[in-house]
Amino acid sequence: PGPVRQQGGWAWWAFRSAARSRSVITALRQPYLDAGLPADRVELVGNGIDIEEFAPAAPEEKRRLRRALGVDADRPVVLFVGFFSHDKQPRVMFDAWLRLRDVHGTDTTLVFVGATKSSYQEVDESLADGIRAEAARRGLGDRVTFTGAVHDVHDYFRLADVFVLPSRREGLPVALMEAMSCGVPSAASLVPGGTE
Secondary structure, three states, rough: OOOHHHHHHHHHHHHOOOEEEEEEEHHHHHHHHHOOOOOOHEOOOOOOOOOOOOOOOOOOHHHHHHHHOOOOOOOOOEEEEEOOOOOOOOHHHHHHHHHHHHOOOOOOOEEOOOOOOOOOOOOHHHHHHHHHHHHOOOOOOOHHEEEEOOOOHHHHHOOOOEEEOOOOOOOOHHHHHHHHHHOOOOOOOOOOOOOO
């Protein structure tokens, strides 16, 4: 409601006149109520996913997907899915991955799936550039993969060993639900939406 109100009187009128407003999580429903919308006009409707497409892969299928998509078939795969924005925090993911390697000696492949360049204002291509440069400087360029935007994201979930969602802000994260549907152990930030 706050950003809508900032758009002016007509936007606020249209917002308040809607017969129905939908929120994907409980935490996002409350601002509607605080803005004076009647409770009977605010519905909670979660995001959905295709559980047939996002299904666990058997070990041989996982290896086949890794070979087909150019991901090392012998090292565990840590997966990040999201566009490169400061809110999605891919750099936090990269730094945690480095620590896993440096402190604990765990050798894995880190796969970043998502737009690193875009006209969308939240995407900051300097984030991917910085990660690439740091990986190259440390001699780890072969252990970090950037796919860019993909249409077959389910294949990446199905080949992963761990999914990480380091976001500082989320609605109801579809990527987290997709990972869980694929049976991939997941670690996520404690943010509304991710915990719901």
